[in-house]
Amino acid sequence: MxxxxxxxxxxxxxxxxxxxxxxxxxxxxxxxxxxxxxxxxxxxxxxxxxxxxxxxxxxxxxxxxxxxxxxxxxxxxxRYRKQIITNSFSNQTKKARNRIIEQDEKLELADSVLQLPLKYREVVVYFYFEELSVLEVAHILSISDNTVKTRLRKARALLKIQLKDHQWEVLLDE
Incomplete structure (x- = not known):
């Protein structure tokens, strides 16, 4: 049963x-x-x-x-570490093609978010992409709401550095 x-x-x-x-x-x-x-x-x-x-x-x-x-x-x-090592050798030609393909603004932003360290990437994804509140993100990640706010602030600063050559409305208001 x-x-x-x-x-x-x-x-x-x-x-x-x-x-x-x-x-x-x-x-x-x-x-x-x-x-x-x-x-x-x-x-x-x-x-x-x-x-x-x-x-x-x-x-x-x-x-x-x-x-x-x-x-x-x-x-x-x-398994993951081994994959990164092998991919670093095979991705050289793919990177050149991807730069041409990823000229669209949304893809550049998504790529920049994926480049963030995991602890910053996860709060950005939950807060901005999943549109969860700070408290919901804190609950999911089992961290305090102040930690979520700090990580969001640091992630935005890192994204500003990565995207400094572009005019991004979402980052200009910060």
Missing amino acids: DRILADQKLRLAMNEHSNYLLKIAYLYVKDWPAAEDIVQDVFLKFYQEFERFEERSSLKTYLTRMTINKCKDYLKSW
């Missing part, structure tokens, strides 16, 4: 949250196949440990926290 309920919950969770979790995972690891693997692992773990979910928070928050933790584990892994 519990497995039937777990199956239903899993299907519902996958239908409702897959795309969101995939975006979150990609923003952390910057690799679509790895992001897909991470989200798949999150849903597998949720299915296996279905009974442990106490519903103290929403299912979306619970799955988001699991995804963030899996992403951080992945970023610490040997």
Whole structure:
């Protein structure tokens, strides 16, 4: 009986949250196949440990926290470090082509955000792209709201430096 309920919950969770979790995972690891693997692992773990979910928070928050933790584990892994080393050799020709393609303002801004260190990138993504409040971001990341504000301020300063040659309305008002 519990497995039937777990199956239903899993299907519902996958239908409702897959795309969101995939975006979150990609923003952390910057690799679509790895992001897909991470989200798949999150849903597998949720299915296996279905009974442990106490519903103290929403299912979306619970799955988001699991995804963030899996992403951080992945970023610490040997597999990721090995991939970065091999990609640095093969990406030389891709970088030249990407500079031509990424002339669009939105792509440049997104690329700059992805260049931020993880602790700044995650608050920017949640605050600006997901449009969460400072308190919601603090809750998801398990940090204080003042830490979120400080990281946002530092991230904006870093983005200003990266984008100093461009006129960005969002950064000029700061």
